[in-house]
Amino acid sequence: MEKTKLDTTLELFASACVKHTAATEQGDSRAANKSYGQIVKAAGCLKKEDQLAALQAFFPHENPGLRIWAATYTLSVLEEEALKVLETIAQQSIPHHSFTAKTILKEWDKQNLAPEF
8 A cells, every 4th residue: 555645744743753752852952953843844744734633643652752742733623632642741750741741731721832834
């Protein structure tokens, strides 16, 4: 079966998120910034094709960084589900990720969050 553009974009998004997570945890800002650019590009493609909701496939993923990125980019289209993902991570004691999830929740609640596309 041939991959669709959506499949390819989702794979790129996931790969970039996993790389960003690892780079952040290792303190490698150069690699994290490169991965961030790839995340934004993939999310922009999904938004352009009205496919942001497809990111919900990553909500149960084992990588907390990927779950956070997927939830953040779906807040505008799947708010209730995305908030649950972020709240779950925020309540856990995952270094860096729990704090990030809490911050995203606070900013979303204040209506200050506007993910970059």
